Amino acid sequence: MHRFPLPTKHLDIRRCVTSGQVFRWSQSQDGIWRGVDGGSWFKTERGEVTSNSPPEVFERLFRLDADAETLFPALLAAGPELEPYLDALPGLRVMRPSDPVEALFCFLCTPNNHIKRITAMIDHLAGFGPRGSDGVQRFPEIGAIAAIEESRLRGLGFGYRGATIPHIAAQLLEHGGRSYLAELSRATYREAHQELLSFKGIGPKLADCIALFALDHTEAAPIDTHVWQAVTRLYFPDWRDLPLTDVRYRTAGDFLRNRFGPNAAWAQQFLFYENQLNWRSRR
């Protein structure tokens, strides 16, 4: 058991874990945040973190090695238009989940879906994994997911994803499982993204989420409906309210990569959350 101070400077847990980057965190009535990531569990209370892992694991998860004092000026130099969003959301981080398998399958639950149902599905999926002696529900391995019957998942409310999730797990095993994912992590962003697109059920948006959160490619800039609104408002006004086609997806993502390079994911996070916070007032 470890206890250490919650590094509140440049870290706002609420915003990090409600921005759709991770799905196994929740806040209870008393304001305490509890989260699971890979084999680690965390609990934050009164400015203190309790965990089964040492502080370095927490710091890695919230990417605290990316120092805001140098990162924010770099983002602003490349994109001064981001200033109001950086000011409004100074504690937002791009998270770095520890387990690529967990991150990948969490994002397979997200397409054409909403957060509430996504977390319910992920809790069900986690239930297929082992429960540690410390009571932590570990996420299932790829093989365990591949073995789940489609009807079982449909019965749990997965809808058509009850078919794609075990199928993708089986495909992953054929490609080499975890070592294959490790290869994609070492490959370039572009190679990894293209490879992920070959899976049935993984399109450009999911491939970017997986490249970023499972494989740690920070050039990835997942463009969902919210980021699309922000990007068209700021950079592509002619495309406002137009549907997000493959070509537009590629163009917008390349634009963010050209502008922000390896910090594209940071720019994407601020654009996403800014739109989440303000879309109602703009209507």
Place this chain on the structure above:
DNA sequence: TACGGACCTTTC
């Protein structure tokens, strides 16, 4: 290559 429609289910 680009556009519609369907897809499971829950929530607003």
Place this chain on the structure above:
DNA sequence: AAAGGTCCGT
């Protein structure tokens, strides 16, 4: 209707 989309027809 729309949800942090994707696939499969035309």
